[in-house]
């Protein structure tokens with residue numbers, strides 16, 4: 001059972017994040033409408049999520065297919081206009097479930113996944129918005145294509161698989177200045193000929209907006225600590 005205070009908490013935090021996005025957009029001389037807020041609800045349950053939907057939030061992000069399957073079919077039945085983004089790593093054996101449940105995937109990062117998603121979209125007659133994840137810090141433990149392969153990977157998706165790529169996504173290394181990575185991803189996106197930029201989390205979405213983020217993925221600043 002959630003208390004009234006807890007519900008008020010996430011709604012107030014959502015309002016504050018929206019205001020901060022609007023302020024960051026203004027500073028960057030960008031229209032706020034060009035920035036989609038994705039509320040990252042991983043680890044939170046349906047009772048935590050409902051007040052945030054009730055406050056008007058429609059785009060949500062999850063990082064695990066299985067976890068999303070446990071809560072979102074019910075929530076989607078209640079709120080049919082919700083848009084669901086998969087922002088975490090994807091295994092090709094989960095491609096069918098992912099295409100069924102999600103509207104966008106931000107973690108396309110290897111040919112096998114791109115091919116599996118392409119085949120599932122055709123089989124299910126669904127079109128998802130797809131982002132290619134770039135490992136801008138070239139960290140061994142992190143998913144994503146290495147920067148020097150981003151362009152050829154995007155072109156392979158387009159030309160060989162006939163996939164439309166909406167943009168690039170990155171998660172900067174925790175111990176580095178995120179703005180450097182955001183600037184780098186912005187430049188890479190231009191080289192790749194894509195306009196979407198999925199970057200910026202609770203601690204750095206304002207910097208990401210300054211460098212052209214079109215999708216910010218904000219979890220704890222809305223839902224509280226995980």
Ligand SMILES: *Cc1c(COP(=O)(O)O)cnc(C)c1O
Pocket residue numbers: 040042063087088171201202203217218219220221
């Ligand atoms: C968890 C997560 C986020 C949100 O992180 P916060 O710091 O809670 O805002 C954004 N992107 C990805 C890929 C995540 O896994």
